[in-house]
Amino acid sequence: MIRSFRALLIRDLKLAARVGGSGVMGLIFFLMIVTLIPFALGPDLNLLSRIGPAILWIAALLATLIGLDRLFQADQEDGSLDILRLSPAPLELVVLAKVIAYWLTTGLPLAIATPLFGLLVALSPEGMLAMVATLLVGTPALTFIGAVGAALTASLRRGGLILAILVLPFMIPTLIFGVSAANAAVGGTVPFATPFLILIALSLISAVVGTVGAAAALRSGE
Amino acid sequence: MGRALRLSVNNLSCERGGRRIFDGVSFTLQAGEALVITGRNGAGKSTLLELLAGRLTPAGGRILWEGAGERSLPECLHYVGHRDALKTALTAQENLDFARDFLGDPALSAAEALEAVGLAHAARLPVGYLSAGQRHRVALARLLVAHRPLWLLDEPTSALDAASQETLRGLLENHRSSGGMVAATTHSPLFLSEPKEIRIERAKNPPPGAGEGTERSEAGEGQ
Numbered sequence: 020m021i022r023s024f025r026a027l028l029i030r031d032l033k034l035a036a037r038v039g040g041s042g043v044m045g046l047i048f049f050l051m052i053v054t055l056i057p058f059a060l061g062p063d064l065n066l067l068s069r070i071g072p073a074i075l076w077i078a079a080l081l082a083t084l085i086g087l088d089r090l091f092q093a094d095q096e097d098g099s100l101d102i103l104r105l106s107p108a109p110l111e112l113v114v115l116a117k118v119i120a121y122w123l124t125t126g127l128p129l130a131i132a133t134p135l136f137g138l139l140v141a142l143s144p145e146g147m148l149a150m151v152a153t154l155l156v157g158t159p160a161l162t163f164i165g166a167v168g169a170a171l172t173a174s175l176r177r178g179g180l181i182l183a184i185l186v187l188p189f190m191i192p193t194l195i196f197g198v199s200a201a202n203a204a205v206g207g208t209v210p211f212a213t214p215f216l217i218l219i220a221l222s223l224i225s226a227v228v229g230t231v232g233a234a235a236a237l238r239s240g241e
Numbered sequence: 242m243g244r245a246l247r248l249s250v251n252n253l254s255c256e257r258g259g260r261r262i263f264d265g266v267s268f269t270l271q272a273g274e275a276l277v278i279t280g281r282n283g284a285g286k287s288t289l290l291e292l293l294a295g296r297l298t299p300a301g302g303r304i305l306w307e308g309a310g311e312r313s314l315p316e317c318l319h320y321v322g323h324r325d326a327l328k329t330a331l332t333a334q335e336n337l338d339f340a341r342d343f344l345g346d347p348a349l350s351a352a353e354a355l356e357a358v359g360l361a362h363a364a365r366l367p368v369g370y371l372s373a374g375q376r377h378r379v380a381l382a383r384l385l386v387a388h389r390p391l392w393l394l395d396e397p398t399s400a401l402d403a404a405s406q407e408t409l410r411g412l413l414e415n416h417r418s419s420g421g422m423v424a425a426t427t428h429s430p431l432f433l434s435e436p437k438e439i440r441i442e443r444a445k446n447p448p449p450g451a452g453e454g455t456e457r458s459e460a461g462e463g464q
Contacts, residue, residue, distance in 0.1 A: 026342030030328070030335075037330035098324025101296060102383075105315050107345045 023108040024116045031120035041086035045125040046132060048085055052078040053136045064141045071140035072201035075150055076157075076194055078136075079129050083161045084186070088179035090121055090169040091237065100173070100237070110234040118166045118229065126158030142205075149204030149211065153218060157197040160222040163229030164189045170236035193221050246272050246308040246317075246390050248293075248422065253302035254444070255288050261444040262288050264301065268439050272390070275413065275423040275433045280441035286426035287322070289441060290393045293424065294320045309390070318391040319344075323399075325380040329369030333360060333379045336368055337386050344387035354385040358408060374400045381409060384416070392416060394425040 035041055056074050057067060094100040103113050130151055137147040168186035172178030200214035254264030262285040270276050278286045291297045293304065295315040306314040327336045337351035355364050358378040368376060377400045384392055398406050410432055413423050425431060
């Protein structure tokens, strides 16, 4: 069972690193959005640093969403999903391996690259640190919630848009607490720990619900 | 696996999109036996294999899998369908290594399996560069990297040249003589020794428009 899990995790990481994989694309997309905002708003450093965490969070959310439609669709199209169903491991474990691989290639690089992108929106050093922390614990929630939508739309031809419409509402709580934790770190009346702990809780809940939900969606699909 | 393996299918029927594809399909398959499934295009041959593979749920009837202990039917079978389930960005070797680790119960190594289907030279090529026939042979090599008693093959000879068809026949007979089972859909003869044969006929549906108001334009997509 662990062998199957590891084999799938390694395969997906390899695929993301190969030509046409989603490995770097999410990161570049993230950079694009963060770069665009200052152009639209103008060079007002105070304004930028005030809304910086919100910009970074929305960019991270969109960057997570952009490759998500291929999470199960690629396997559905080439028939790999039929092989994944023959696994000695339960489908939940298969989903978990795929989602973790996806997060390692999108969410994790985003969180690590945030200090660099924080410069573009004039974040203070403690603000950058808070952003790294909130993205690190918050992006798993986005990925797991998105996985349910990805599983539901796996067999649809143009599932990307439906996927976004389906899962975006469910990402709102994560966005609220992610941004408020990052804002709390740079000042404000709420202590950092309160929204941060809720954010962790959201990630843990969606890890369970997302895994079971996506596996159920794949089972009932077709 | 102490007891003898046995797959028995009893009065199986399948519906897709509200239409009956076939009904009343029954057969049994024991260790060493082969089943050849024939029928017209769209009769539901592939659908039958997908039911056995657990991809679809039957509308009626039973599939019994005995003698494998706690392992369910999907954990005991290989499925090679029309879609080859290979990742084009990975090499043939990497695809097979993945299947070997993922499916459990490893048998031949990826290199040996590729050798057996005559593709040893292509091991390090990304599958995207291979021809349709070669890709199909890589998919067939997957049968050899993990021990699984039941092989479900959907038109295994398609895209294969005469020599490869002969290799495939050898692989199937080998598998049978070591106690495995094979169920294959086909249009061309497979030249297996003493296979069981069943023919799938499309179930009689009420003529379109007779019972229901809307006429369905799409024919069943069982193939």
